[in-house]
Amino acid sequence: MGGDHPSLITRRSALASFGGIAVSSNTFDYWKGPHDKAIIALGPGIIPYLIKQVKAGDFWFNVRLALITHVDIANGKYDSEQANSKLWVEWWESANK
Numbered sequence: 543m544g545g546d547h548p549s550l551i552t553r554r555s556a557l558a559s560f561g562g563i564a565v566s567s568n569t570f571d572y573w574k575g576p577h578d579k580a581i582i583a584l585g586p587g588i589i590p591y592l593i594k595q596v597k598a599g600d601f602w603f604n605v606r607l608a609l610i611t612h613v614d615i616a617n618g619k620y621d622s623e624q625a626n627s628k629l630w631v632e633w634w635e636s637a638n639k
Contacts, residue, residue, distance in 0.1 A: 582609050593634045601627040 581588065589610060592603045601623035607630050608615065615629045 578606065582606055585610060589634070593631060596627045596630050599627075604630060 589607065592607050592610075595603045596607070604615070604623055604626045607613075613633070615626055615633060620626070
């Protein structure tokens with residue numbers, strides 16, 4: 543790590559304290575800690591809040607929505623977290639008409 547940029551070292555430290563995950567392309571890997579398990583344990587009652595966050599652009603809540611609802615929003619055809627966010631909002635709006 544001797545030649546690493548200071549901000550990279552800071553990010554690594556933050557990730558290490560966030561459950562020991564150094565780098566992962568699977569967003570599910572980042573939601574295995576106790577805080578996220580507590581949010582997921584809230585169950586379906588938290589979905590309106592999560593959708594609100596997704597609408598505001600926080601695509602990190604896609605994983606929580608998937609874990610709570612057990613819905614594969616992209617039907618196995620993953621494109622991007624932003625695309626999945628759009629699908630979650632459409633799913634919510636169609637279910638709540």
